[in-house]
C-alpha cells in the first residue's frame with residue numbers, strides 16, 4: 001500500500017502486512033510497559049504543556065489523514081532511561097522526561113519533536129516496522145539457512161541493511177512531514193536547525209556506542225544528514241508558515257471568543273485525567 005497523496009514522503013510504496021488492530025494492541029502493551037513505570041503525578045504539570053502543544057498540531061496533522069481515517073491522539077511524558085521518543089501505532093506519542101523537563105528546550109522545540117512523532121503515526125511507520133521485523137525479517141533469516149556460504153552471509157547482511165534503510169527513510173519522512181505540520185500550525189520552521197544542535201550533544205551523551213557506529217549501521221540518521229535535508233526543505237516549510245501567518249491575521253477580525261473558551265475548557269477537562277485521549 002502507499003499512504004495519502006499529500007506531503008513529504010507521499011506515494012512511497014510501503015510494505016505493510018500487519019493489521020492496524022495488531023499495531024493498536026502492540027501500542028497499548030508498549031505503553032503499559034513504559035508508562036507503567038512512571039509516576040503520573042510527577043508529570044502532571046509537564047503533561048498539560050505537552051497536551052497543549054499537541055492540540056495545536058492536531059488539526060494540521062489531520063489534513064494528511066485519509067477521509068475515513070481516525071487517530072486517537074494521545075501524549076505522555078515517560079520516565080525513560082535514555083533520551084528517546086516513541087510513536088505508537090495506537091496514536092500515542094511518548095516523550096522522555098529528559099526532553100519534556102529539559103529547561104533548554106522551549107515550547108517551540110518540544111512542538112517539533114511532537115510533530116515528528118505524529119508524522120510517524122500518519123505515515124503508518126509503526127505498522128510498517130512491525131511488518132518488517134516480525135514477518136519479513138524472520139523469513140529472510142530462515143531462507144539464509146537453506147542457502148550456504150557467501151549467499152547466506154549476503155542474505156543476513158542484506159536484511160540488516162534493509163532494516164536500517166527502512167528506518168532511515170522513515171526518519172527522513174517524519175522529519176520533513178513533521179516540519180510541514182509544524183509550519184502549518186504556526187511554528188517557525190527555522191527553529192529546526194537550532195533544535196538539531198541542541199539535541200545532538202544530549203543524544204551522543206546518552207547513546208555513546210550507537211553514535212560512534214559507521215553511518216550505514218546506525219538505526220538513526222546522522223544529525224548531519226538530518227540537518228542537510230531539513231535545510232533543503234526550509235523554503236517549502238517557510239511558505240507554509242507564511243500562509244499560516246496570513247490566515248491567522250485574517251482570523252483576528254472574526255475571532256470567536258465563546259468557541260475559544262469552550263475548546264479551552266474541554267482541553268482542560270481532558271488534561272485533568274491521568275492519561276488522555278485528545279479526541
Ligand SMILES: [Zn+2]
Nearest residue numbers: 116120171174
Ligand atoms: Zn523518528
